[in-house]
Amino acid sequence: MAKNLLPMDALIAGYLLEAIQSSGLTYRQIASDTGMSINRIGIILRQESPPATLGEIGLLGSAVGLSASELVERAENVARQRQDYELVANESINEFPEGNDADYDHA
Template identity: 85%
Template sequence: MAKNLLPMDALIAGYLHEAVQDAGITYRKLAAVTGMSINRIGIILRQESPPATLGEIGMIGSAVGLTASELVERAENVARTRQDYDLVANDSINEFPEGNDADYDHA
């Protein structure tokens, strides 16, 4: 089953696509610089599933002069300003597995 993009994934991919276009770098050059396949780069920049990993975001971002943290921060800033913008697909993502709450309590 394919993993769907969350809204945050789409925002980050959109910023990556914009940065790649602004840099004027081809997918072929991007593939050579990052070691990623042209197909995978296309999937990420077209905002298709599966979403980019943090490592992939970092590699593509680095090729166009951005860090993964800069891209995530941009996306978070936009998401914060959109009151109707859900960062997660559903509430169950934020729930701990039943019976394992103590495993996650590090307070």
């Protein structure tokens, strides 16, 4: 079963598409630079499933001078400003599994 894109996935893919279009690079050039297939690049930039992994975001971003963290931060900033915009598909995604929540606090 295909994994649906979350709103954050779509925002990040949109920023990648804008950056790639602005760069003037072709998908073939990006594929050569990143080692990704042209098909996979197209899937990500068309916002199709499956969504980009963090590693893929980093590879595509680096091809146009952006880091994965910059792309995620841009998307988060937009999402925070939009009252009706959900970062995740449902609340259960943000819940910790049963047990000690302190195990997950590495900040």
